Amino acid sequence: MGCRQSFRQCCDRPKNTNVRISLPAVCFVWQIVVIILFGIFIRYDQESDAHWAEYRKFQNISSDIENDFYFRYPSFQDVHVMIFVGFGFLMTFLKRYSFSAVGFNFLIAAFGLQWALLMQGWFQSLDPMDGKIKISMESLINADFCVASCLIAYGAVLGKLSPVQLMVMTLFGITLYAVDEYIILNLIHARDAGGSMVIHTFGAYYGLSISWMLYRPNLDQSKRLNGSVYHSDVFAMIGTLFLWMFWPSFNSAITDHGDGQHRAAINTYLALASTVLTTVAISSLSQKTGKLDMVHIQNSTLAGGVAVGTAAEFMLMPYGSLIIGFCCGIISTLGYIYITPFMEKYLKIQDTCGIHNLHAMPGVIGGIVGAVTAAAASEGVYGKAGLINTFDFTGKWKDMVPSRQGGHQAAGLCVALCFGVGGGIIVGCILRMPIWGDAPDDNCFDDELYWEVCLL
């Protein structure tokens, strides 16, 4: 703690928010590096390559409609909307930070997805024959997923970082994500269709740890801007609704063809529906006159989708999904009422969007639900082929049994937590250096620092 304190003081020089050199430099250099690496490493896979016609004949595939594109593309576009409109508009709720919310979200997502294609490619789909990464629609979905974890982290630090810091945070976040994902999915062989662990738990603790390292004791000097106005709350509802509606696509985008995608979509749809009711109930209970709080409606209604992520493709049963949503609506809303103020006051973690309530807790719940339901899986419920398909008990893992799979799921959750907290602390240290152009404590949450703003 003393060490952290002294490091902190050393970093606390007066702030200069001019990013005219650093931002363009970072954008140009990184984009050029990415282009070079793409030139060396990235090629189309057989389903997007012009040789598909020959490959199709060779593999005896009866129709073009069996190209994976047609299984994935509608889900991909929904996920894409969640990343850019969903996350972007969800964060527009602050009265004078809408440009940054939606604009920096755009910037870091556009950069992050390119970096993710490289990092995930190296870890997951490097072709041993020619050393190239072969990309397809599924890679694009995975890149969007990867970006989601960094956008979650952005929620914790919203209004407090400069765009350059956000780019750095994203660069490291994507890298950590790719390693983390490789360990959880490939080495540990945990299943995580909707990313409760890999995306939400990791992303949220990554963001919270960074926010903890960058604690601003005098942030209440910016209090006047740390709130919403009427119209900014309506804008934020655009984000909420697109996230809410398309979450079934998020959780089913990369699950198994056929029943896997079908079931994941149904489970997510149901979990989200019951979350809305308990969120409204707790929100109303928490106010003297029973009024609802927009913050809860905008955020906690989504918690069910997070928590059902890992287990979305499992045989949760419709009532199981409803129960998960039911609990998460309550926990998440209570989090906004009690835990966020507690964390700010006692743990020195300033969490602008309350991602602890929306992503961290539901993510951990999702990991636990995944472990329990995997351990409880049985041939009676899944059928023999269904069990093998759902948990991918093939190849090296063909002797795996559900009870052990449950243990692996739990191990995956721990890895996600460790990567999130550990990575966040290290990256937080880096971001404390006084060279990144972030705002002084009395001028946070303000678009005018980084945008030409015309108020009248």
Add this chain to the structure above:
Amino acid sequence: MGCRQSFRQCCDRPKNTNVRISLPAVCFVWQIVVIILFGIFIRYDQESDAHWAEYRKFQNISSDIENDFYFRYPSFQDVHVMIFVGFGFLMTFLKRYSFSAVGFNFLIAAFGLQWALLMQGWFQSLDPMDGKIKISMESLINADFCVASCLIAYGAVLGKLSPVQLMVMTLFGITLYAVDEYIILNLIHARDAGGSMVIHTFGAYYGLSISWMLYRPNLDQSKRLNGSVYHSDVFAMIGTLFLWMFWPSFNSAITDHGDGQHRAAINTYLALASTVLTTVAISSLSQKTGKLDMVHIQNSTLAGGVAVGTAAEFMLMPYGSLIIGFCCGIISTLGYIYITPFMEKYLKIQDTCGIHNLHAMPGVIGGIVGAVTAAAASEGVYGKAGLINTFDFTGKWKDMVPSRQGGHQAAGLCVALCFGVGGGIIVGCILRMPIWGDAPDDNCFDDELYWEVCLL
């Protein structure tokens, strides 16, 4: 009338808008009941169950892409957007009721779809073997459809009911819808792909009857808030456009695979396009200087989609669709100019969003168009197989002929009307009880009653 009058007086006690007990109680109790009922009744169907792999082999289905998921999912997501963003934002036009418009829309839709899965399941897809309801993507679409009818009804009472009343209205509305739909589609064997009768006619008359029962003689005391501001009108256009764009998906979502979905989408697209032109024409004609009125553009442009609903899958021919849209744009816009004020003044029906013009009249027109075009169907136009597929002349109905089908369509329309008006009157009586926390007449259309609002 005298009876209604005295009932009215008995109910007119001073209003208390505190819903701190009732709203959470309703949400919790109903959600718990739904979970229990889901536990007892609802299971995955064979296409979303993990046994699909075995079922597929057994049924000799050649590819996973023939899972119904891939036929329905893109349309489902479009319908989902219409329900939550479309209806939600369409109603944000009031200057200080955007939170309630989009928030309560969210609440009642999330509750309604769960209840709809149960009610529609009991009536339509109870498996006689094990007494369970088997759900799939098509059930989710049907649940969304069912919810649509209650959201239409919400349009009539927008700004005047408390969230608890809306929940009650939805509970009964969904129940009535399920019975109504069972009678029209199963017993009468009417066809109604896009729900002109089942969804729009029923929903609109249900809402109008409720509004009639809850007539507020002093509503003009809230006149200052019963209007739009510049930005709220732009928000409402988000709703309009998403409804307009995705209506082809709405009308084709549950039609026959192949040409049925294809044709329904084309017909709806064309009907909506011509509606826009006649709406603009009449709107401009109605003002002294030819200016357009946003109310018309936001609402009447959608009337063509409503009116083409029943007949969307029929061989309407492209010009037929254009003619339907042409007429509905005129009728709906004239409705806003002449009929809505007339209804308010003489019939004592206060219709906030003008659903009579957007859903009721076009819905009835759609039912009539459906009856006429069904009666006129011939083997020459449809082909033998096409006629059987389109009108489902199979099983018990294999001896049906188009001319009799026309009669059944007309009967379906009458049933929808009766259920709407009758159900609305009964539910309206229930909602008059002075226990629901609705607003006094001089404080309607105001978010501050039910939301924490920060105006600056």
Add this chain to the structure above:
Amino acid sequence: MGCRQSFRQCCDRPKNTNVRISLPAVCFVWQIVVIILFGIFIRYDQESDAHWAEYRKFQNISSDIENDFYFRYPSFQDVHVMIFVGFGFLMTFLKRYSFSAVGFNFLIAAFGLQWALLMQGWFQSLDPMDGKIKISMESLINADFCVASCLIAYGAVLGKLSPVQLMVMTLFGITLYAVDEYIILNLIHARDAGGSMVIHTFGAYYGLSISWMLYRPNLDQSKRLNGSVYHSDVFAMIGTLFLWMFWPSFNSAITDHGDGQHRAAINTYLALASTVLTTVAISSLSQKTGKLDMVHIQNSTLAGGVAVGTAAEFMLMPYGSLIIGFCCGIISTLGYIYITPFMEKYLKIQDTCGIHNLHAMPGVIGGIVGAVTAAAASEGVYGKAGLINTFDFTGKWKDMVPSRQGGHQAAGLCVALCFGVGGGIIVGCILRMPIWGDAPDDNCFDDELYWEVCLL
């Protein structure tokens, strides 16, 4: 120049913005004409006709899922969103012109797509057997594409034309487009999947030429309204993001089934991602303190999608797409900084939305990229079958070789330029007539001319 000057003076009578006769007249007459022409000419094609069941059996098609509907419909809906929400909201950035932006966009798109179905049908899909145009989902996508070119042109004249003028501009624009497209795609046999030439180059120069003909020397009298406010910029970001996200669907909507659609989506996704980074970099560099300009973020981030249009289905390679996006982000943003003011001052072209930077330059770049990459195509990269599929070297064109194809692509670009400039000048002359109800120079960019507006 002298001739143009005198024509201009003759047209400069005092303006009257009352469109109460002309607007309804145009809407009614044209809609009725369209209905009659649809009645004479337009029928369903075999995949949307009720005879599909018989056709399927006859053609030995194994499943309903091979109906073209399932290949195209998700992309179609994305394109539809781009046309109505994307273009519509992108133009809401002006402080008092949001109603017109989104409303007139709606009007001209709804009219344009009907006219496009007719015009494109006559040129491209008239059935020689019965003289009918057979429409399907692909026709609807093509109609939306056609409309896009007119909405691009609308960007140049935003705030300066009356709705009647816009309708006239659209009528001629669609007609020119159909001829232009027929020459480029059918006679010259150029490939243009995403329409860099046919849609963007043509549309942009058409709009710019019209704006040049309608030059308003005293437009700075409306300067007070020719700018954005905070919330209108956030609305415009809705348009930007929906365009950006769905551009992969735009460029892949009508490409070949299978790898063609797959590859086009990947290429577009990557080009757009790198455009964002260079746009941010240049935007930040251009301001003294490194602040970002919303105009650039809203527009230039889309340039990569335009420029990759023609070549989207080619084997551009992922790094190739990134390079295209990289360059276009720079060029487009520099265009906003230097070229737009230059054009206004010296060339007398007033370009409200800066379509020269977003569509014209990137469109031309896209045409050149298409020509170069087509000329460089080889059997080694594409495979024999792939080359034939991608460039459609079949039938009459079966002896075509890539190097000659490159020349044809270049010829196509020239045709698009000529049609755009030539057509724009002629239509501009027509629109100068003082009968159309456009605004005086001191009252442009104002919704109050054509809309009932309530500001409080």
